[in-house]
Amino acid sequence: MPFIVSKTATNRRNEPIDMNGDHVYRASTTAPVNIAVIKYWGKRDPRLNLPTNSSLSVTLSQSDLRTHTTASCSPSFSPPDTLLLNAQPQPLSDARSQACLTSLRALRSALESTDPSLPPLSSYPLRLSSANNFPTAAGLASSAAGFAALVRAIADLYQLPQSPTELSLIARQGSGSACRSLLGGYVAWDQGTLLDGTDSKARLVAPRSHWPEMRALILVVSAEKKGVSSTTGMQTTVQTSPMFQTRATQVVPRAMREMETAIAGKDFPGFAKITMRESNSFHATCLDTDPPIFYLNDVSRAAIKGVEAVNEKAGRIAAAYTFDAGPNCVVYYLEEDGDVVAGAFKTVLGEKEGWTGEQGKAVKGAEGVLQGKVMETLRDGVSRVILTSVGEGPISVGDHLIDEKGEVVV
């Protein structure tokens, strides 16, 4: 009879009791989305997901955006390993997923070989189940949270002693930016120089508690399907953009230094300037790619004009825009500027979904900041907003998506 493994949010480690051979071992975690302010674009090693430049992101609150994953294993499970996302079967046989599973199993196997009393979990088939608390259709990069949750959940299941930074080496092989979702707050991914990638990992620049006032307003843009996947796109950029090398070797290293200084000093204007320039630099190299890659559309441009209008109205830099490989705009601002920044957008987009939460309700509208064509384009093109803030790294939870019998809970 399988044993119910219960976990609490404060107890990261799975502690199964090995009663008999068909026990189901479980561990669950939630992991955050991160939005880079210095962008990852270009791989020096596509197999190992080693980047051509370092990057830096803000981890966002899991209250608003998170992947919840339960990892389970049991001698009673039939191979192969399986993964469900929102109850739909997902491939696990791809090289990226396999790289993660193989690495995690190897770490567990090493533990088992030093302590023969440990149950041989590394030999059991894995059953994984994940769910996102945000709409997949929103076009938010979910692979970062997804792979971070997968790696963290299995590491907890296997009771691995590795640190989040060490685990980031594994998550990186699943999805590059996933390595940054193993940590909360302000997180760098140092590109590293070693051929085997063992120095290409996440590093805590500052915890959430250092600068907890950071807020993010995400303008979700109703986009057509994404034209170019980021994996394909970034390699085409590396191969064809003559200006890309300048970005990778000169622009980003300088931006990394300046951004770490800005975060250390809680210098929002500095943070904002680098963030906006970085986003533009990244999208410029996309445009310099052959054939050109466009992620920004007219709605994205209206969002940029909107942020510029907010800053002009404020007479200082109160807001920063950034765009990943898609048209959604992420606007960073400080809590104290909620009305000045989010308020300007609320006045125009107040009818859209996303303002009913605590953070959204607290925002007081700011009339007349966004006007004319910018206002119209945003109203026509933004489908919903998400209000969130800087948040913590993965959190171990007792709420399992797989029950004690190994069945997926829908």
Place this chain on the structure above:
Amino acid sequence: MPFIVSKTATNRRNEPIDMNGDHVYRASTTAPVNIAVIKYWGKRDPRLNLPTNSSLSVTLSQSDLRTHTTASCSPSFSPPDTLLLNAQPQPLSDARSQACLTSLRALRSALESTDPSLPPLSSYPLRLSSANNFPTAAGLASSAAGFAALVRAIADLYQLPQSPTELSLIARQGSGSACRSLLGGYVAWDQGTLLDGTDSKARLVAPRSHWPEMRALILVVSAEKKGVSSTTGMQTTVQTSPMFQTRATQVVPRAMREMETAIAGKDFPGFAKITMRESNSFHATCLDTDPPIFYLNDVSRAAIKGVEAVNEKAGRIAAAYTFDAGPNCVVYYLEEDGDVVAGAFKTVLGEKEGWTGEQGKAVKGAEGVLQGKVMETLRDGVSRVILTSVGEGPISVGDHLIDEKGEVVV
């Protein structure tokens, strides 16, 4: 009594008969628009309009796009010098216009001092009148044709012996790209290295007759007012874009060499590839500017997708897009591909103004090449088309916009 100076298209020189002191001397010319395939963006000397990189353009046919200018002078005219464009007074006191007028007068004055029998035209007030045969609202860069026509007309009025390349040094000071409109066919503007700019001038790469099959389809996009003037924009790019230097010092010099080879060999795929990459490189540095400059909009992007669809359908590179500092798309193609390229756009845009001329009527539609969102966006966003081709340099004409009494003909 003023004397009517009649001129023919084959007789460039003004030959006034000096009957008495109130003669009106006149010369008229038309000058072409040129559309760069290697873009001018950035000045190393803003006053002298010396560029940070060389550029190269195709001169377009004056049957479709031209500025017509009459230059006149007379001792009977009252100062100051005047200019009318489409019968509306235009400023002539600006530094750029004055640089042109001063240089041309100096050349005339030098002639007069070597031959005292010449009438002292350099001392007479100038009366200039210009008209464009294309709508100003079309957002087509008219300053190139405008300054080329102004310089050519006054040079003819003054019977200056200078070559078009020598005159291009003067036109350059009016508007950088105007220097290329002094010549027909395929024209380079060599950036030069001298501080005084005397080696920064137009050069004939190949006459129209070398490759007369080049055609251009201009998709005129209904744009909001231009956000950033090119003069302001290019200087902001030079000052703020970290990737701009790479473009100016590495990307463009290579593109110039390759483009001259492609033109010499009448290699359209080569010409097209460089043209598209160059346009994207230029707009990438605009995006890399702080604050970012956007000239391309969703309609421009649909035009790019349209050209990509045409080339995919053809299974070869039959069309090339390029964009100046605005959303209009210029599509280059060869005469033999009229149906393949212009036909694909005619099927979608056949109801728009611009297809009723000889070239447009000859185009046979190509069904189904442009589809879905691209088709819809082009239909919604393109206001008219212009069909044209590679053309000749300025042409001296006998049709004057100022009558024998010095009155402007409306």
